[in-house]
Amino acid sequence: MAVEITEDFVWQVIPPRPRESHKGTFGTVLAVAGSASYRGAALLAAEGALRTGAGIVTLASVEPVLAAAAARLPECCLCPCAAGADGGISPESIPFIQRQKATVLLLGPGLGGTAQSAARAAETRVLVQRLLPGFAGSAVLDADGLNAAAQLLAEGKALPHLTGELILTPHPGEMARLTGLSVAEISADREKIARQYAKKWNVVVVLKGSRTVVAAPDGRACVNPTGNPGLARGGSGDVLAGMTAALLACRLPAFEAASCAVYLHGAAADRAAALCGEYGMLPHDILPQLGRMFAENQR
Ligand SMILES: NC(=O)C1=CN([C@@H]2O[C@H](COP(=O)(O)OP(=O)(O)OC[C@H]3O[C@@H](n4cnc5c(N)ncnc54)[C@H](O)[C@@H]3O)[C@@H](O)[C@H]2O)[C@@H](O)CC1
Numbered sequence: 178m179a180v181e182i183t184e185d186f187v188w189q190v191i192p193p194r195p196r197e198s199h200k201g202t203f204g205t206v207l208a209v210a211g212s213a214s215y216r217g218a219a220l221l222a223a224e225g226a227l228r229t230g231a232g233i234v235t236l237a238s239v240e241p242v243l244a245a246a247a248a249r250l251p252e253c254c255l256c257p258c259a260a261g262a263d264g265g266i267s268p269e270s271i272p273f274i275q276r277q278k279a280t281v282l283l284l285g286p287g288l289g290g291t292a293q294s295a296a297r298a299a300e301t302r303v304l305v306q307r308l309l310p311g312f313a314g315s316a317v318l319d320a321d322g323l324n325a326a327a328q329l330l331a332e333g334k335a336l337p338h339l340t341g342e343l344i345l346t347p348h349p350g351e352m353a354r355l356t357g358l359s360v361a362e363i364s365a366d367r368e369k370i371a372r373q374y375a376k377k378w379n380v381v382v383v384l385k386g387s388r389t390v391v392a393a394p395d396g397r398a399c400v401n402p403t404g405n406p407g408l409a410r411g412g413s414g415d416v417l418a419g420m421t422a423a424l425l426a427c428r429l430p431a432f433e434a435a436s437c438a439v440y441l442h443g444a445a446a447d448r449a450a451a452l453c454g455e456y457g458m459l460p461h462d463i464l465p466q467l468g469r470m471f472a473e474n475q476r
Pocket residue numbers: 214215216217218219285286287288289292320321348349350351360386410411412413414415
């Protein structure tokens with residue numbers, strides 16, 4: 178049985194920021210995210226990363242996404258990409274994206290896929306196939322990035338690997354696409370499935386939903402007790418992906434970064450629900466509550 182993540186664990190793992198620190202101490206998250214259809218996903222992921230302590234956050238995306246980011250998130254650096262199929266990021270921009278300084282890569286939120294067109298899905302696959310292998314740091318693969326990886330696995334290709342650690346953040350629907358199992362099979366024993374595939378793929382698996390399971394390739398696993406059905410709406414996962422990438426950038430190991438991110442995301446969402454209700458809360462309401470928790474714990 179996996180242990181539950183506790184508040185004590187989280188504040189033991191996330192250190193106070195050393196007085197002598199500078200932005201380089203807390204890494205650079207490069208978020209490759211967003212498309213004409215999903216502008217908000219990129220903004221929620223970037224703001225999640227900014228509000229969870231990353232030293233620098235750079236958003237690589239297409240112009241309409243960057244225009245929204247520039248208006249809403251002036252702290253975010255921008256890497257303008259050419260538009261490809263259906264207003265998503267064109268693979269033409271890969272060399273430019275690869276030249277950006279980054280210690281952590283966040284790949285996937287809002288990139289678009291088969292919901293837009295076969296051409297969009299193919300371009301998103303190319304982004305995943307070319308940006309992950311050989312990346313010099315650690316990475317978080319989320320949302321349409323996971324759907325692209327699922328297509329690669331279905332074709333018998335290996336999951337692309339990088340120099341650091343890789344975190345996958347599937348909900349049960351995405352996990353079903355990645356594994357070829359049904360959602361019912363996954364839901365029947367979430368812990369077993371998360372552990373099995375963390376080992377098989379040599380990644381940290383964050384199997385999301387009520388009582389999210391985090392599993393590491395070395396056999397460690399934990400379950401998140403925080404969060405509520407107010408999170409069951411589009412955009413909640415994008416915030417979590419950004420938060421996870423930021424904790425990686427702050428040099429937490431992947432299992433610890435994922436465990437702390439899911440705990441804090443859920444705990445902040447519980448505070449948001451207390452204020453707005455599970456019906457009324459929105460994913461971006463998580464972020465001010467998260468700030469209060471950092472402040473209360475002198476972080
Ligand atoms: N404002 C925005 O820009 C938003 C953009 N989003 C982006 O939109 C893209 C596609 O997301 P979608 O929500 O369309 O696609 P998903 O793959 O998340 O969901 C599609 C379908 O998968 C199944 N599914 C989803 N969650 C499940 C679960 N927990 N258990 C079982 N089955 C489940 C459901 O049948 C669902 O309709 C992603 O790149 C995402 O980042 C979304 O996050 C929503 C908000």
